[in-house]
Amino acid sequence: MLADASLYPLMAHTRKTVSVPYAQPYPLAHEADEPGDHKDRFRVAVRDARRHRSAQRLAHAGTGLAHVVRLICEVREAKTVAAYASRPGEPPTGELLTTLCHAGVRVLLPVLGERLARQWAVYQPDDELVIRAPGRPPEPPGPGLPVETITEADLVLVPALAIDTTGARIGQGAGWYDRVLPLLRPDAMSVGIVFEPELYDATVHPLPQEPHDTRVRAVATPQRWQLTDF
Numbered sequence: 001m002l003a004d005a006s007l008y009p010l011m012a013h014t015r016k017t018v019s020v021p022y023a024q025p026y027p028l029a030h031e032a033d034e035p036g037d038h039k040d041r042f043r044v045a046v047r048d049a050r051r052h053r054s055a056q057r058l059a060h061a062g063t064g065l066a067h068v069v070r071l072i073c074e075v076r077e078a079k080t081v082a083a084y085a086s087r088p089g090e091p092p093t094g095e096l097l098t099t100l101c102h103a104g105v106r107v108l109l110p111v112l113g114e115r116l117a118r119q120w121a122v123y124q125p126d127d128e129l130v131i132r133a134p135g136r137p138p139e140p141p142g143p144g145l146p147v148e149t150i151t152e153a154d155l156v157l158v159p160a161l162a163i164d165t166t167g168a169r170i171g172q173g174a175g176w177y178d179r180v181l182p183l184l185r186p187d188a189m190s191v192g193i194v195f196e197p198e199l200y201d202a203t204v205h206p207l208p209q210e211p212h213d214t215r216v217r218a219v220a221t222p223q224r225w226q227l228t229d230f
Contacts, residue, residue: 024197025049026205038208042170046161046198050089053195061195062092064222066099069157072218072225074189078154080106082120085129085138090159091193091222101125108153110176111144112136118180119144150180155189158216163192164202167215167230181214192216196223 025045029038053061069075081100086093100107101124111119112132121140129138137159150156158177162170169192171177181190199219200207215230 024200024205026200029208035210039170039210040173042208043161043173046170047089049197050195053089058089058092061222062095065091065093065193065220066096068220068222068225069096069191069193070099070103072155072189072191072220074155075100075191078105080108080153082108082110082150082153082156083123084157084159085109085123086159087137091195093157093193096157097123098125108145108149109140110137110180111139112176118147118176120147120149121145147180147183150183151185153184153188155191156181156184157220158190158192160192160194160198160216162198162200162207163194163216163219163228164200164205164207165226165228166202166206167192167217167219167228168202168207168209168213169216170207175212178212178214181216189218190216191218191220191225193220196221202229 025042025048027038027041027045075081083093083097083100085097097107097109107123108120109123109129111121121142121144123140124142127140127142130141131138158169158171158181160169160171169177184190199221216228217230218225218227
């Protein structure tokens, strides 16, 4: 059983409300844009903003994220969570992964094979994660499990560069989670993970989307979490 949500009253759940007291990168679409061009400019802008966070701010964000995510009811009730090991510059997930494991949750991390083959592996806190190729997330050393293993997850934590209040998400560009999320059980929760400035009010700044993009049902930042309109 995860920690009681009442222990963290300041890290509250909100719904469909975005109030960001600092500038958000929002590159405008160009008339000559091809599909995906606008999203690529978003990726450049957000990655540039992420490079300016200090190690101290990242560490603080990791602690905040671990506290916020365990406030989510579906997380506290989950037996299996599909998560991911963060890469440099992303909201750190190390503390969160450890918290889930110590609470008795079975944690799955993605394993990417040749041609972006989708697999999973069980994570343990004492695992030494392996980076198998530049740009890929760290992976557990254990044996890979088939892609269908995601159907055992009660909740999946999804990395993103930006998310809006409709659940629209901009990822790294490989489309890996756009192929994985449709495999979830209908009752499973999907939670996108971003920094607070990367959560956009879709009524003001909707994110560009393409037909193959898959939305998430909730979003969590190091400060709070909220359901989306999806």
